[in-house]
Amino acid sequence: MTARRPSLAVVGATGAIGGVMLQILSEHADIWGELKLIASPRSAGGKLVVRGEETEVLELSEDVFDDVDVALFLAPDEVSERWAPLAASKGAVVIDDSAAFRMDGDVPLVVPEINPHSARIRPRGIVASPNSTTLALIVAVGALHAEFGLRELVVSSYQAVSGVGRDGVAALREQLSVVTGTELGTKPGDVRRVVGDTDGGPFAAPVALNVVPWAGTDAGDGWSSEELAIRDECRKILDLPNLRVSATCVYVPVITTHSMSVHARFENEVTVDRAHEILATAPGVVLYDNPGAGDFPTPSDVVGTDPTWVGRVRRSMDEPRALELFVCGDNLRKGAALNVAQIAESVAVEFPRS
């Protein structure tokens, strides 16, 4: 008798991250049984191709989670808040990509390369996947932490507009069509004035020919929610409740792939040679570091790929316990869909249940 393969539901199948998830499910080893694609009433009803088969998109409802073993939520916070506990109550293991449960003490926050064991203990039946900015750096930083003992992170992000979804990409493309071929970007406020009249988009200022140092919502004391999320999530994933973290989050006119400039201070002295050895063999990391020859990661190199790319590895000149790094990660793949898929695959081995 063949064991029944676990069934899978994908909530948010029609979104930007959902689209990447369907690619990943079609590329990875096919370990799943029945596959349900689910979307909001507005987006349900059509068909999408996954694993070579046209599959109907079902409407999100209570009944749709019947007989689902693993449910992936790639949806806004408020959708997860309402529907993830319901899916869990019906027996599904929920892997949630939203921010709704990331800091819940009864919900593990999992990066399979770093803390895979955490996915096994899930009092609420929910496993959370981190923010895309956290995911851009945590795999590389976690590998270095295992050897050197991490004490402090100072990070500045160069975030892609797809981090806010398809609206962000549409806004940048619209803004670029306005500014390209003009002299805009050379006089005070000209981009803000012209683009603002056309399509401000989901950013707090125009992002074409500009950078926007504000991501998420106002979290108090001058911090943005995205900056605090990096601090809280790194502490939780690495199980370092006292880790010192200062983050500054900035949108740049890049479609997809977040970059981060990272200053990491460790308990012990570091060397670039040993850091290179660690990063060259760490799972989920590509070391690309010979800048004099043009070998450093940029978003254009990294978009569409799975790993975290690391370059510009330097030992701080004035602190032998600190490293500088420049890291890039596709915010839709490892930063979202891929990490969720990896967690789901690690959970799938629990099925069929005895």
Add this chain to the structure above:
Amino acid sequence: MTARRPSLAVVGATGAIGGVMLQILSEHADIWGELKLIASPRSAGGKLVVRGEETEVLELSEDVFDDVDVALFLAPDEVSERWAPLAASKGAVVIDDSAAFRMDGDVPLVVPEINPHSARIRPRGIVASPNSTTLALIVAVGALHAEFGLRELVVSSYQAVSGVGRDGVAALREQLSVVTGTELGTKPGDVRRVVGDTDGGPFAAPVALNVVPWAGTDAGDGWSSEELAIRDECRKILDLPNLRVSATCVYVPVITTHSMSVHARFENEVTVDRAHEILATAPGVVLYDNPGAGDFPTPSDVVGTDPTWVGRVRRSMDEPRALELFVCGDNLRKGAALNVAQIAESVAVEFPRS
């Protein structure tokens, strides 16, 4: 009898920074006597308007510095290396914007808001103006240092393409015309492939829809020359030879205005309220810091203006002696021509000599 006003020479008058200098000379109080515009043989011969008058552009030569009191060099390093000492030997006070003399022990490196007195002692007859990246942050950081005592800087730059001159701007505009309206920027290497075939430009990778973490030349141990320049110059200007500085320099697709994410650790505890008071009254600084209401500096707001704009002021959550800041400065104005003009104006009071 009216005192003779000092004569001024502008070497590099036809370049990007030269153009901004002519604007500034036309806007500022007219303290100068004879004004000579000078350029390489390739660019000399035409006429430019300054202070409302058409002025011939003279060819760079030994004789052109006869009777010049103050000579501004807005030219490549190799031009300054050859011609600045010659101008000084003829009695001119040279204000040099190149990197040629910045770290020379006999050449002061001057930011008038921070160390104006240094311009008086110039054994070689030369005063140097800092790198545009250093200038983007030093006025704000220097004001905070005066009160709190600076100990460490961790900075990441978001540098504008005009930092490499008109070639950089042309390369970005050409690259944007290729990528705008396409799906480029969503698949691995597509921008690099397509733009690389069109016009790589002066950057180590395409900068449209991308960020490029490499500025300047290979300075060894993984560092770029621009990163070490920030460290060396901040130490020299602030007279803090042991200041800890870690910089990461990254080009972004912005025409003009460098931005920097700054983590500044001080000897003493800091408060955001006191930092706001200092920055609100510091010369050459605009405080623009109410992010929940959309008030933070972006390059689009700052381009074409004189001051350093500062926002996103936060006290580090895990270090009461550290502040996070986001600063923007026009790299052609305060970052180049304006600082040179300010130094020249401070030197002009020495004339006529007794």
